[in-house]
Amino acid sequence: MTAHQIVLGLAITDGYGALHGSWRAPHVPADAYADIEATIRHARAAERGKFAFLFTPDFPAVRGDIEGDTLSNVMDPIVSLTAIARATERIGFVATGSTTFREPFNQARQFKALDVISHGRAGWNAVTTSDPAVAANYGRPVADRQERYQRAHEAIQITQALWGSWEKDAWIRDKDAGRFLDPEKLRPINLGGEHVASRGPLAIPPSEQGQPVIFTSGGPSPHLLTIAGRYASGFITEVWTIEEARAQRRMIREAARDAGRDPDEIKYIVGLMTTVAPTVREGLDRRIALSGGIIEARLPHLNAMLGLRLRPEQIDDPLTPEVLAAAHSSPADPRSGIALAVAREGWSPRDVLAHGVIDYHPTVVGPGERHADHMQEWFEAGAADGFWISPDIYEDGVDAFVDEVVPLLQERGIYPSEYPGTTLRENLGVPAQYGLDPRIGDGGGAR
Amino acid sequence: MTAHQIVLGLAITDGYGALHGSWRAPHVPADAYADIEATIRHARAAERGKFAFLFTPDFPAVRGDIEGDTLSNVMDPIVSLTAIARATERIGFVATGSTTFREPFNQARQFKALDVISHGRAGWNAVTTSDPAVAANYGRPVADRQERYQRAHEAIQITQALWGSWEKDAWIRDKDAGRFLDPEKLRPINLGGEHVASRGPLAIPPSEQGQPVIFTSGGPSPHLLTIAGRYASGFITEVWTIEEARAQRRMIREAARDAGRDPDEIKYIVGLMTTVAPTVREGLDRRIALSGGIIEARLPHLNAMLGLRLRPEQIDDPLTPEVLAAAHSSPADPRSGIALAVAREGWSPRDVLAHGVIDYHPTVVGPGERHADHMQEWFEAGAADGFWISPDIYEDGVDAFVDEVVPLLQERGIYPSEYPGTTLRENLGVPAQYGLDPRIGDGGGAR
Missing domain, CATH: 3.20.20.30 (Luciferase-like domain)
Structure with missing residues (x-):
């Protein structure tokens, strides 16, 4: 060594x-x-x-x-x-x-x-x-x-x-x-x-x-x-x-x-x-397939991290430029910056959550x-x-x-x-x- | 079963x-x-x-x-x-x-x-x-x-x-x-x-x-x-x-x-x-070969168990009929009866001890x-x-x-x-x- x-x-x-x-x-x-x-x-x-x-x-x-x-x-x-x-x-x-x-x-x-x-x-x-x-x-x-x-x-x-x-x-x-x-x-x-x-x-x-x-x-x-x-x-x-x-x-x-x-x-x-996974998309799908209701249950937490008020029916819509412009990371949660960066890549809230932004550790998908x-x-x-x-x-x-x-x-x-x-x-x-x-x-x- | x-x-x-x-x-x-x-x-x-x-x-x-x-x-x-x-x-x-x-x-x-x-x-x-x-x-x-x-x-x-x-x-x-x-x-x-x-x-x-x-x-x-x-x-x-x-x-x-x-x-x-072992003799020899000085050290204990006064130089002599006639098992030690029975088979004190008569458990040799x-x-x-x-x-x-x-x-x-x-x-x-x-x-x- x-x-x-x-x-x-x-x-x-x-x-x-x-x-x-x-x-x-x-x-x-x-x-x-x-x-x-x-x-x-x-x-x-x-x-x-x-x-x-x-x-x-x-x-x-x-x-x-x-x-x-x-x-x-x-x-x-x-x-x-x-x-x-x-x-x-x-x-x-x-x-x-x-x-x-x-x-x-x-x-x-x-x-x-x-x-x-x-x-x-x-x-x-x-x-x-x-x-x-x-x-x-x-x-x-x-x-x-x-x-x-x-x-x-x-x-x-x-x-x-x-x-x-x-x-x-x-x-x-x-x-x-x-x-x-x-x-x-x-x-x-x-x-x-x-x-x-x-x-x-x-x-x-x-x-x-x-x-x-x-x-x-x-x-x-x-x-x-x-x-x-x-x-x-x-x-x-x-x-x-x-x-x-x-x-x-x-x-x-x-x-x-x-x-x-x-x-x-x-x-x-x-x-x-x-x-x-071969692609990020395939990785996210693998994660979503097994998530049960946990991703939906975490939407309020994501809202709190990003200062947003997304409703459950918006979970599969990519975030609009206006919403992204209003988003900001919460200083109370060290994961917020990661969540914001992922969101800015254009994913839906479900996909942002499937990136593991609210988990025990940093998560890499793809x-x-x-x-x-x-x-x-x-x-x-x-x-x-x-x-x-x-x-x-x-x-x-x-x-x-x-x-x-x-x-x-x-x-x-x-x-x-x-x-x-x-x-x-x-x-x-x-x-x-x-x-x-x-x-x-x-x-x-x-x- | x-x-x-x-x-x-x-x-x-x-x-x-x-x-x-x-x-x-x-x-x-x-x-x-x-x-x-x-x-x-x-x-x-x-x-x-x-x-x-x-x-x-x-x-x-x-x-x-x-x-x-x-x-x-x-x-x-x-x-x-x-x-x-x-x-x-x-x-x-x-x-x-x-x-x-x-x-x-x-x-x-x-x-x-x-x-x-x-x-x-x-x-x-x-x-x-x-x-x-x-x-x-x-x-x-x-x-x-x-x-x-x-x-x-x-x-x-x-x-x-x-x-x-x-x-x-x-x-x-x-x-x-x-x-x-x-x-x-x-x-x-x-x-x-x-x-x-x-x-x-x-x-x-x-x-x-x-x-x-x-x-x-x-x-x-x-x-x-x-x-x-x-x-x-x-x-x-x-x-x-x-x-x-x-x-x-x-x-x-x-x-x-x-x-x-x-x-x-x-x-x-x-x-x-x-x-x-194929024979009792071979078994005793296997045990004696590895015993170091422990058999000699146990002779006084054997004397106490059988009410005898054998000297160290007698350890390899088979017990005489006179000695055996005088021997009796000590009621204080449950192993004494086993030791006496083995002695009566005509073994030397070393061989009697090599039968494991002073060990943790009954021992079978042969x-x-x-x-x-x-x-x-x-x-x-x-x-x-x-x-x-x-x-x-x-x-x-x-x-x-x-x-x-x-x-x-x-x-x-x-x-x-x-x-x-x-x-x-x-x-x-x-x-x-x-x-x-x-x-x-x-x-x-x-x-």
């Missing part, structure tokens, strides 16, 4: 796709949520496209419209990714694991076991959890922010210390001498803070990458910036504009520098939703080139080190991205043609670490 | 074997502990022998002589068994999971996800944890017995209720109607007790066996008997004599009856260590027939419904058992020639259950 190149991750959720209604597409298996073989197909497609990692966002509670929509999680991040690890060779795994509702010893043990079994391909997206629906599943109240982040520092430090508690050369395995392990090199950590503690050691040897890679994710609050700056090798976020992304990336890199690290040690990965252009622009503007891709429909959307977008990125020299190495750390381009980072003090953490 | 037949499980630990020094055998890979491929070979061998399940005992702390001996655990039960699930078709998995140190929601989620991914082959060995070394890894004091068992009742009930919270016909998946799930059939459980609670629901559909099978294990204290009687379909134990085993099995069955269940719903599974005889005797005496096998050395010991012992059991009609079904529940011969057992009241549990 020499040149600075884009890093790609693939969001792995419930097996259907990012598009509302993706589960209803005729070619999508209706039971993909419970069928690990479906997700394995998507993982293998991403591996064909040299994706560095699969990423399982996780919200361990049921929310939203479960009657009309799907569940947005894998059944269980560790179980699902372990199964996928057995069916892949190079792609990494970044599993979300709550610092609030999991025991550090269990978390450390499962992630390092996955790392060893996958030969150095595991990463941990360490996040705090504040949602009352999740807290209720653990029979606990929501802790305040100060407590959640204090526990997060403690949990991450304990986890990393446990990972390092089996020293790299502890495992002697000398059959003749009858020495299995050097007891001087598998030792307790005796680390604890206000909320969690562990004695250790953890009896798991180093993997090919030493220990799992730490990620974190969310909006860059001061609390989260401290977590990211001190521990994370990857920061996963949702951001709408290049300007906002550049500012965030600068903050993240500054946080790493403040913690005594090289800013290049942390990769800033932004979300992107994709619909790869030929591979449009996707490659988007990523190249963000990457070269310093707005992202990489992207985590949420395809509209997994079943064919990953293959389409790999076949139509990846080759363009490779031709442009901004994406690798082969995996740089065999481990997640190598494929991300982040440095080795084993145990706690000696550059990071214990301020605010476990001791 | 018609006749009453023996159920077999294979202990899965660190990849080496039950014999002290197994890791030093020339044909054993020294890195088996971290090499899941080694354990997969053993699992596949057991599957060839129609074993109903793999069982991972688990002690989540480092103990004992790690310099000279191995670690006695898999790296992580859930991660290891999920990886093995992908490499096998029929064999089940019984993973130990602490009710004391794991969150019920996480436990319920991971076991049911493994159950779905393995198409109905998962079981949970639900145990309390009282060891200070384990508690220290979680930064907590050891809770008293009353509290541990109260939490265990709550944790098991919450887990089973979460498993049933996705009702069997909740998943509509009607693409035309746009109905994914019936929200009336995926509902909160709102169950809690003094120590743990969860709102739910858990968004995982039924597996082919509905939900994981509950096991428990340990010595039959009154507290554990209540757990076993109310919830368990399998009871895993270590017991030395037929008499003791019959008495325990009666107690377990009585506990099930007391809880309103049919005693045949709970399988009593006893431990057995195996060395399959031809397949001796193993089959042992199991048949216990089974027909009502001392066991099955056995969990700890082979001396995994690398060839599982194959030897499958090739030399299993066919004899099959010829004798006391062991199945094919898997009775595809799920753990079918292969154990235990009835269906989904959610909480309606026959079990909530006395002492969650509410």
